[in-house]
Amino acid sequence: MNEYNINHLRELEAESIYVIREVAAQFENPVMLFSGGKDSIIMFHLARKAFAPAKVPFALMHVDTGHNFPETIEFRDKLMKETGARIIVRYVQDSIDQGKAVEETGFDASRNKLQTVTLLDGLEELQVDCAMGGGRRDEEKARAKERFFSHRDEFGQWDPKNQRPELWNLFNGKKNMGEHFRVFPISNWTEMDVWQYIYLENIDIPKIYFSHEREVFLRHGNLLSVSDFIPMRDTEKVEKRIVRFRTIGDATCTGAVESKAHTLEDIIDEVAATRTTERGTRHDDKRSETAMEDRKKEGYF
Amino acid sequence: MSDKTSGYLDMELLRFTTAGSVDDGKSTLIGRLLYDSKAIFEDQMEAIEISSKKRGDTEVDLALLTDGLRAEREQGITIDVAYRYFATPKRKFIIADTPGHVQYTRNMVTGASTANCALILVDARHGVIEQTLRHSYIANLLQIPHLIVCINKMDLMSYSEETYEGIKNEYQKVADKLNIKDVRFIPISAKFGDNVVDASENMDWYKGETLLNLLETIEIVDDRNHKDARFPVQYVIRPQSDEYHDYRGFAGRVASGVFKPGDKVKVLPSGKETTIKAIDTLNGELDMAFSPQSVTLRLSDEIDTSRGDMIVAADDVPHIEKEFDAMVCWMNERPMIPGGKYTIKHTTNETRCVVRNVNFKVDINSLEERTNDKVIGLNDIACLTFKTAKPLFFDSYNKNRNTGSFILIDEGTNETVAAGMIR
Ligand SMILES: Nc1nc2c(ncn2[C@@H]2O[C@H](COP(=O)(O)OP(=O)(O)O)[C@@H](O)[C@H]2O)c(=O)[nH]1
Numbered sequence: 093m094n095e096y097n098i099n100h101l102r103e104l105e106a107e108s109i110y111v112i113r114e115v116a117a118q119f120e121n122p123v124m125l126f127s128g129g130k131d132s133i134i135m136f137h138l139a140r141k142a143f144a145p146a147k148v149p150f151a152l153m154h155v156d157t158g159h160n161f162p163e164t165i166e167f168r169d170k171l172m173k174e175t176g177a178r179i180i181v182r183y184v185q186d187s188i189d190q191g192k193a194v195e196e197t198g199f200d201a202s203r204n205k206l207q208t209v210t211l212l213d214g215l216e217e218l219q220v221d222c223a224m225g226g227g228r229r230d231e232e233k234a235r236a237k238e239r240f241f242s243h244r245d246e247f248g249q250w251d252p253k254n255q256r257p258e259l260w261n262l263f264n265g266k267k268n269m270g271e272h273f274r275v276f277p278i279s280n281w282t283e284m285d286v287w288q289y290i291y292l293e294n295i296d297i298p299k300i301y302f303s304h305e306r307e308v309f310l311r312h313g314n315l316l317s318v319s320d321f322i323p324m325r326d327t328e329k330v331e332k333r334i335v336r337f338r339t340i341g342d343a344t345c346t347g348a349v350e351s352k353a354h355t356l357e358d359i360i361d362e363v364a365a366t367r368t369t370e371r372g373t374r375h376d377d378k379r380s381e382t383a384m385e386d387r388k389k390e391g392y393f
Numbered sequence: 394m395s396d397k398t399s400g401y402l403d404m405e406l407l408r409f410t411t412a413g414s415v416d417d418g419k420s421t422l423i424g425r426l427l428y429d430s431k432a433i434f435e436d437q438m439e440a441i442e443i444s445s446k447k448r449g450d451t452e453v454d455l456a457l458l459t460d461g462l463r464a465e466r467e468q469g470i471t472i473d474v475a476y477r478y479f480a481t482p483k484r485k486f487i488i489a490d491t492p493g494h495v496q497y498t499r500n501m502v503t504g505a506s507t508a509n510c511a512l513i514l515v516d517a518r519h520g521v522i523e524q525t526l527r528h529s530y531i532a533n534l535l536q537i538p539h540l541i542v543c544i545n546k547m548d549l550m551s552y553s554e555e556t557y558e559g560i561k562n563e564y565q566k567v568a569d570k571l572n573i574k575d576v577r578f579i580p581i582s583a584k585f586g587d588n589v590v591d592a593s594e595n596m597d598w599y600k601g602e603t604l605l606n607l608l609e610t611i612e613i614v615d616d617r618n619h620k621d622a623r624f625p626v627q628y629v630i631r632p633q634s635d636e637y638h639d640y641r642g643f644a645g646r647v648a649s650g651v652f653k654p655g656d657k658v659k660v661l662p663s664g665k666e667t668t669i670k671a672i673d674t675l676n677g678e679l680d681m682a683f684s685p686q687s688v689t690l691r692l693s694d695e696i697d698t699s700r701g702d703m704i705v706a707a708d709d710v711p712h713i714e715k716e717f718d719a720m721v722c723w724m725n726e727r728p729m730i731p732g733g734k735y736t737i738k739h740t741t742n743e744t745r746c747v748v749r750n751v752n753f754k755v756d757i758n759s760l761e762e763r764t765n766d767k768v769i770g771l772n773d774i775a776c777l778t779f780k781t782a783k784p785l786f787f788d789s790y791n792k793n794r795n796t797g798s799f800i801l802i803d804e805g806t807n808e809t810v811a812a813g814m815i816r
Pocket residue numbers: 413414415416417418419420421422456492545546547548549581582583584585
């Protein structure tokens with residue numbers, strides 16, 4: 093080993109910071125999508141690193157389904173206060189009230205798909221030309237094909253068969269009026285990298301990522317949290333279990349896993365031993381084999 | 394944290410790509426690497442088992458792990474580069490899986506542009522073929538520092554040492570012709586796993602390392618240029634707060650070389666000299682910065698500096714020219730327009746350029762240089778002369794991958810139409 097060695101986390105960090113700075117330089121009005129989940133938390137952490145000692149030169153944007161874990165929203169508001177960052181919130185409920193989105197019905201109803209409507213409306217209204225997202229290529233097979241700089245047509249759609257080639261570190265953010273870009277600064281991170289980095293940098297994350305007792309019920313092999321937004325079948329019964337969340341999305345489709353991991357060290361050990369992907373706890377992806385690709389084509393994150 | 398997992402905190406990153414003809418076993422090999430290093434999760438395995446059954450296959454098709462798009466699954470072909478990840482306690486790996494016969498050159502060039510290492514697959518039954526030559530040429534053109542020739546399907550040749558030696562000698566001739574420096578050979582069976590992760594029991598005559606072992610240990614730190622200090626300015630940081638009233642920092646990623654506080658530097662294009670005052674990060678100042686770190690440099694003197702400028706060692710400056718030759722791979726269905734104008738993106742710099750001349754086109758099959766063929770279309774590789782609207786600060790690609798590479802953008806469609814390597 094020579095003195096110019098850097099480890100994989102520092103190399104990923106350097107790459108992501110480079111991408112985020114490239115966005116600030118190439119676009120007029122970018123935003124960074126922020127859900128309060130671990131991926132958007134580290135993406136925002138990297139953005140702070142990219143522009144220190146100045147403030148992050150763009151706003152964050154949260155598409156709020158209204159079906160949140162309360163801990164996530166508390167965490168979001170605290171982080172914004174501490175860092176002086178600006179966040180724009182757009183509500184799926186507003187899209188529903190305006191008749192632009194129609195609420196799904198039935199037991200498996202979710203607002204996950206409706207987020208796309210609220211997101212695209214928000215981007216258009218705010219004249220956003222680039223939205224950064226915390227998507228990672230290791231999450232899902234359609235995402236594995238995604239570019240760092242991903243071009244979207246005037247309807248916000250992704251055309252996976254016709255993507256621009258991306259070589260070296262040369263990112264082409266050129267577009268016509270009305271089109272925009274999605275940029276994924278942490279494309280090359282895996283779930284393990286994210287946890288290791290949170291540990292290495294001592295980054296604060298919402299409490300529900302750690303083990304806690306929760307009222308849950310079993311559906312489609314997932315442990316869903318009991319809440320007002322999820323109608324339960326008569327056959328489904330509430331149990332108390334010791335769980336944590338691997339991903340935090342819409343509460344209606346994010347399952348918990350049984351876990352005794354109380355610290356980041358425990359979580360890293362657990363991730364190292366786990367034999368299923370984190371997306372396995374998201375039943376939005378289980379609707380069909382290419383559910384993610386189909387949603388992404390329409391303009392999803 | 395257990396000792397086993399804390400080890401994962403300090404790994405090196407290695408990016409590699411695969412090359413081989415259709416059916417040489419690229420997908421099977423990647424599947425094997427992922428499977429044997431336990432990087433395939435149960436739900437992924439279940440999903441591909443279900444898909445394989447649906448298609449009426451009797452065996453699980455590991456290729457489905459990389460073929461993620463609906464059209465790819467429906468047509469059983471690979472359209473686009475896919476990225477896969479796995480880690481061992483020693484290294485984290487990023488694989489650019491670059492199949493697709495139709496757009497092979499374009500995809501391979503894309504995958505190769507960031508790779509530290511390329512796996513070249515050769516079917517032991519066929520030996521070195523025209524395609525092998527082509528893949529090796531591209532790997533070398535893109536200056537991938539290490540090549541590993543995997544002689545695959547050894548099971549179909551009774552694991553014969555003679556076959557292996559024959560192919561090795563044949564390939565060595567290709568390597569010599571192309572002037573490839575670091576090339577290694579491994580006899581494998583991707584299907585049965587011989588010498589992929591575990592040493593083969595069928596080939597005890599092979600005394601070398603397994604593929605995974607090699608990937609874990611190949612020295613890559615020295616492949617980066619730590620000699621010529623080059624810092625393309627990416628973004629200027631001006632906090633506009635009372636605390637940092639006069640702060641002006643130049644943010645960017647070190648392209649090559651090493652920067653230390655006190656170093657004498659020159660800012661291009663002005664040519665003004667100053668010294669590095671400090672190297673800043675959110676976590677404090679650093680005593681040096683090197684490629685590939687992203688940092689913020691402060692200079693001792695106020696010099697007008699903006700995005701696209703380059704901070705370089707005062708006594709080691711790159712070429713500063715408006716005209717140069719470059720090897721170009723054309724990546725768009727629309728052919729190159731002779732004498733056409735394009736936007737050129739080079740480091741953080743951008744300007745317009747015109748193609749002055751087609752010097753020669755490479756016949757990708759015979760590797761001959763054709764001077765009479767001036768038509769440059771999709772997947773063609775050619776040597777072109779460019780003239781830019783303003784000077785670029787560059788090194789030859791062979792010396793410096795970061796300051797020697799560029800892309801061309803069509804001004805009408807905004808598409809990336811070509812990748813270039815300055816000679
Ligand atoms: N006998 C044998 N067959 C192999 C081996 N590696 C791959 N194959 C088979 O060769 C065929 C093509 O493999 P595939 O991985 O799809 O090739 P690709 O087109 O390069 O991705 C498949 O039927 C594989 O099962 C090997 O080492 N031995």
